[in-house]
Amino acid sequence: MAVEKMSIAKALNESLRKALETDPKVLIMGEDVGKLGGVFRITDGLQKDFGEDRVIDTPLAESGIVGTAIGLALRGYRPVVEIQFDGFVFPAYDQIVTQLAKMHARSLGKIKLPVVVRIPYGGGIGAVEHHSESPEALFAHVAGLKVVSPSNASDAYWMMQQAVQSDDPIIFFEPKRRYWDKGELDTESIPGPLHKAAVARAGSDLTLVAYGPMVKVCLEAAAAAQEEGKSVEVLDLRSMSPIDFDAVQTSVEKTGRLVVVHEAPVFYGSGAEIAARITERCFYHLEAPVLRVGGYHAPYPPARLEDEYLPGLDRVLDAVDRSLAY
Amino acid sequence: MTVESTAARKPRRSSKRTSAKTPAKTPEGSGPQLVQLLTPEGERVEHPDFEIDLSAEELRGLYRDMVLTRRFDAEATALQRQGELGLWASLLGQEAAQIGSGRALRDDDYVFPTYREHGVAWCRGVDPTNLLGMFRGVNHGGWDPNTNNFHLYTIVIGSQTLHATGYAMGVAKDGADSAVIAYFGDGASSQGDVAEAFTFSAVYNAPVVFFCQNNQWAISEPTEKQTRVPLYQRAQGFGFPGIRVDGNDVLACLAVTRSALERARRGEGPTLVEAFTYRMGAHTTSDDPTKYRADEERAAWEAKDPILRLRTYLEKQELADAAFFTALEEESEALGKRVREAVRAMPEPDRLAIFDHAYADGNPLVDEERAQFAAYQASFAEEGN
Ligand SMILES: Cc1ncc(C[n+]2csc(CCOP(=O)(O)OP(=O)(O)O)c2C)c(N)n1
Numbered sequence: 267m268a269v270e271k272m273s274i275a276k277a278l279n280e281s282l283r284k285a286l287e288t289d290p291k292v293l294i295m296g297e298d299v300g301k302l303g304g305v306f307r308i309t310d311g312l313q314k315d316f317g318e319d320r321v322i323d324t325p326l327a328e329s330g331i332v333g334t335a336i337g338l339a340l341r342g343y344r345p346v347v348e349i350q351f352d353g354f355v356f357p358a359y360d361q362i363v364t365q366l367a368k369m370h371a372r373s374l375g376k377i378k379l380p381v382v383v384r385i386p387y388g389g390g391i392g393a394v395e396h397h398s399e400s401p402e403a404l405f406a407h408v409a410g411l412k413v414v415s416p417s418n419a420s421d422a423y424w425m426m427q428q429a430v431q432s433d434d435p436i437i438f439f440e441p442k443r444r445y446w447d448k449g450e451l452d453t454e455s456i457p458g459p460l461h462k463a464a465v466a467r468a469g470s471d472l473t474l475v476a477y478g479p480m481v482k483v484c485l486e487a488a489a490a491a492q493e494e495g496k497s498v499e500v501l502d503l504r505s506m507s508p509i510d511f512d513a514v515q516t517s518v519e520k521t522g523r524l525v526v527v528h529e530a531p532v533f534y535g536s537g538a539e540i541a542a543r544i545t546e547r548c549f550y551h552l553e554a555p556v557l558r559v560g561g562y563h564a565p566y567p568p569a570r571l572e573d574e575y576l577p578g579l580d581r582v583l584d585a586v587d588r589s590l591a592y
Numbered sequence: 593m594t595v596e597s598t599a600a601r602k603p604r605r606s607s608k609r610t611s612a613k614t615p616a617k618t619p620e621g622s623g624p625q626l627v628q629l630l631t632p633e634g635e636r637v638e639h640p641d642f643e644i645d646l647s648a649e650e651l652r653g654l655y656r657d658m659v660l661t662r663r664f665d666a667e668a669t670a671l672q673r674q675g676e677l678g679l680w681a682s683l684l685g686q687e688a689a690q691i692g693s694g695r696a697l698r699d700d701d702y703v704f705p706t707y708r709e710h711g712v713a714w715c716r717g718v719d720p721t722n723l724l725g726m727f728r729g730v731n732h733g734g735w736d737p738n739t740n741n742f743h744l745y746t747i748v749i750g751s752q753t754l755h756a757t758g759y760a761m762g763v764a765k766d767g768a769d770s771a772v773i774a775y776f777g778d779g780a781s782s783q784g785d786v787a788e789a790f791t792f793s794a795v796y797n798a799p800v801v802f803f804c805q806n807n808q809w810a811i812s813e814p815t816e817k818q819t820r821v822p823l824y825q826r827a828q829g830f831g832f833p834g835i836r837v838d839g840n841d842v843l844a845c846l847a848v849t850r851s852a853l854e855r856a857r858r859g860e861g862p863t864l865v866e867a868f869t870y871r872m873g874a875h876t877t878s879d880d881p882t883k884y885r886a887d888e889e890r891a892a893w894e895a896k897d898p899i900l901r902l903r904t905y906l907e908k909q910e911l912a913d914a915a916f917f918t919a920l921e922e923e924s925e926a927l928g929k930r931v932r933e934a935v936r937a938m939p940e941p942d943r944l945a946i947f948d949h950a951y952a953d954g955n956p957l958v959d960e961e962r963a964q965f966a967a968y969q970a971s972f973a974e975e976g977n
Binding site: 297298300301302303305323324325326327329330353354356357392393394395396397533562563564565567568569570571574575580581584 | 884946955
């Protein structure tokens with residue numbers, strides 16, 4: 267056992283280090299990932315230890331980063347690429363959607379593209395435009411991609427290991443405002459499969475489903491609800507594509523109520539997908555309609571308004587109350 | 593735990609190729625290919641293709657622009673440190689490139705900036721305090737681009753070069769004789785959008801000037817990580833001229849940009865101007881250049897300081913007296929004070945502003961969410977009462 271307390275950022279760094287050590291075909295690529303160690307320092311020290319051939323500072327060209335990663339993967343490498351911020355993935359969106367997602371199917375399974383695209387995402391850090399977005403639904407909607415997001419240090423470490431080993435392309439969303447949150451990490455025992463949801467807190471009256479940055483808010487909401495005598499279960503989805511609907515169903519069959527929480531706009535968001543599926547699966551168990559809490563159908567606002575835009579404790583608790591009132 | 597690699601294939605060649613190492617530095621910014629009219633020592637020199645004849649007043653004007661822009665920039669940096677701004681992208685060292693090119697523009701020309709063109713904004717008459725709203729986090733822009741023909745700052749690297757090209761295509765269609773200028777950095781030259789802008793502008797002969805401030809760095813990556821040929825030479829492959837100018841020489845920047853704009857006006861199409869300059873500060877206030885950059889490099893560029901060089905010239909030629917410099921110092925201080933006070937007095941945005949302007953023609957979903965949001969906010973006010 268090697269249990270340590272570390273931040274999500276450090277856990278990701280350790281995980282990438284381990285991946286580079288374990289498999290000589292693993293490459294790290296991206297803007298500023300070398301000497302600087304990335305703008306969030308997730309790749310700190312890796313170029314120093316593994317060299318410029320394995321930890322590659324790329325030109326400032328996202329389509330180029332993902333497009334060449336596809337080529338490297340075709341040649342047998344396992345690239346882990348960094349997109350500097352959520353809002354800058356779109357120059358690469360073409361390569362991700364039209365090429366990365368589809369080549370396996372087009373080749374009748376002959377081609378495997380073990381590419382991980384790391385994207386620091388979400389708001390809450392007071393940044394300027396294009397630095398706070400939650401575009402996960404845009405990727406989850408695309409068949410051929412898998413989309414995950416850890417919410418704690420242990421998952422950050424292990425999910426990254428699993429993503430690197432996966433033969434499918436993985437869009438790995440890192441909750442940037444949680445980078446500095448510390449948690450316990452056991453680097454020797456794998457917590458579970460990559461796409462399995464986890465019960466972050468057990469409860470019996472209502473289920474909160476969240477992933478990435480919102481798990482913490484939901485845990486706080488559950489703790490606050492507890493003080494009012496309400497027992498709220500928090501399910502950390504961990505994977506947005508595929509979604510572990512069995513785990514959501516199990517929880518909802520127990521509690522009868524479901525609220526889905528994410529930062530991304532509610533409209534056409536992952537909450538809609540979960541609500542629809544769970545309504546199908548748990549129609550007779552539901553005591554209330556599935557509710558969603560998330561961002562609005564408006565551009566991500568300037569930093570001074572992001573606390574209003576992002577779902578906070580109050581908005582989650584409000585939805586909990588509304589659900590319980592049915 | 594074992595990791596199975598899919599890379600079981602053997603290399604086709606037995607002799608291992610040496611992998612591509614970082615190429616040698618792109619040619620230094622000197623020599624005949626660099627247009628210079630004022631040396632770092634403050635001496636006027638001639639260039640066969642670019643001449644400039646400015647009055648003493650015009651020269652003092654350029655100096656004033658650079659000094660005030662630097663003062664504004666320093667104030668914004670200080671305000672960020674004091675927690676008044678969330679972020680700041682300093683232009684320190686790039687004053688000549690921005691003022692020289694900015695003063696070459698006519699009022700009816702149109703500017704597409706990045707997020708660092710504070711000096712160009714100054715030349716366009718945009719109130720500098722307007723530039724701070726987005727860095728303070730109260731808005732995403734804060735000025736009407738059509739008031740001064742100065743578009744909103746663009747953060748996504750390279751995007752605006754295509755907008756500039758399209759705008760220029762529109763100018764040409766309208767039969768107008770104004771020109772368009774797009775600013776971007778050396779890092780941006782790697783983006784597909786920029787290559788596409790070059791293609792479109794050449795194919796449609798658009799009256800656009802691409803003004804690349806090669807400040808040697810894209811955050812931590814030196815120019816060699818973006819290109820193996822000097823950037824100005826790229827233009828040739830697209831079918832239009834490229835010129836490298838000493839970006840720390842305000843006179844050369846003015847002359848070269850003027851000539852490129854005139855060329856555009858005459859209907860002769862785009863020009864790429866590479867202003868060879870240096871970012872003296874950090875990329876932004878979030879950046880730590882000590883992680884990737886040697887102190888000596890900055891020191892070497894300090895000797896080429898654009899403001900100092902013009903000052904030396906003004907003093908040697910007795911084009912400005914002590915009273916001018918003292919008055920300018922006072923003006924700088926006043927500007928700093930005005931900016932400081934204006935930032936602190938910026939009103940907090942209204943909460944409902946989240947929903948403002950999401951659509952031009954409105955949208956029922958936005959209206960519904962807005963009403964829900966308002967009711968929700970109001971419920972707190974009631975509780976508080
Ligand atoms: C498409 C995109 N990718 C990444 C970024 C993050 N980023 C902001 S500035 C910058 C470096 C830009 O360098 P350069 O174009 O040389 O301009 P400079 O800032 O040096 O003036 C990067 C990578 C971005 N804003 N947009």
